[in-house]
Amino acid sequence: xxxxxxxxxxxxxxxxxxxxxxxxxxxxxxxxxxxxxxxxxxxxxxxxxxxxxxxxxxxxxxxxxxxxxxxxxxxxxxxxxxxxxxxxxxxxxxxxxxxxxxxxxxxxxxxx
Numbered sequence: 001x002x003x004x005x006x007x008x009x010x011x012x013x014x015x016x017x018x019x020x021x022x023x024x025x026x027x028x029x030x031x032x033x034x035x036x037x038x039x040x041x042x043x044x045x046x047x048x049x050x051x052x053x054x055x056x057x058x059x060x061x062x063x064x065x066x067x068x069x070x071x072x073x074x075x076x077x078x079x080x081x082x083x084x085x086x087x088x089x090x091x092x093x094x095x096x097x098x099x100x101x102x103x104x105x106x107x108x109x110x111x112x
Contacts, residue, residue: 040089060102
């Protein structure tokens, strides 16, 4: 992850599928059966839109500009219940206000 983040200024110009495939092969990541798209009843947001939601959340909750801190925050966000909620495209969670998503993450609960 640190390598991806450190070289993001160059990698963002590459085709995302080829960059992803390269890192999947490099880390020997096995294919899983996760498929939140097949269950979606509505238009599925593209990965740029969802990536923006994650980017804003990581920026909003990470304590400082240190690369290691950013990577640690990234893992915390992606391993949280908030990430699961963002990935449920049949709900409205992923397009909520960024402050709302941040507060849900920080309080570890969905705010009514």
